[in-house]
Amino acid sequence: MRVLDLASGTGDLAAAAAEPLVPLGQVVACDLSHPMLRFARRKLGSIPPARWHVKLTQARAEALPFSDRTFHAATLGFALRNVSDLDATFLELHRVLKAGGRIALLEFGRPRSPLLKVGHRLWLSLAVPAIGLLTTGRLWPFLYLRRSILQFLEPAEVLRRLEGAGFRLAEALPFNGGIVVVYQAEAARRP
């Protein structure tokens, strides 16, 4: 079985996906950023199943260097907000999956309950930048995080776009009151 972990970052999802694939499966972990891939290589090297079952590749989500119908499943964690073209990313995911292949995409969302909404805004606008500045000395990544979460599409729109790219049975599962959303779908069979 072959699994793609797109926008893999430091490879945590890829490592988790590799574990049940022992002994024969493989995870291909892709990221745009060479520094992220270097970090992932060091980290995965110390995790036995991942060391042998994760292959790292530099690639843009919007133009993947894989043949059609290569993968049985794909994951993508917390990067839907980051890609430059979401529709192109979904089309590429669909193209490289075998018919019936499943995706699980994790992304931050915005809570619906009024009380949680206020707490979430305060957390993103005050606590996250303050903790970020104190721990890293940098403010802009945490302001970007706040902005990108507050401006990201509603789950219904993400589902509409997944279906537009050829996925079926798309659903959005909210966790922690909607602060995190898991999108699941299946690549439709092509004619």
Ligand SMILES: C[S@@+](CC[C@H](N)C(=O)[O-])C[C@H]1O[C@@H](n2cnc3c(N)ncnc32)[C@H](O)[C@@H]1O
């Ligand atoms: C917030 S990190 C998430 C990393 C990892 N998936 C996780 O859940 O920990 C976002 C990652 O997406 C990558 N990224 C952003 N735009 C991308 C693109 N267009 N194609 C591939 N990777 C991209 C970044 O380099 C970064 O490593």
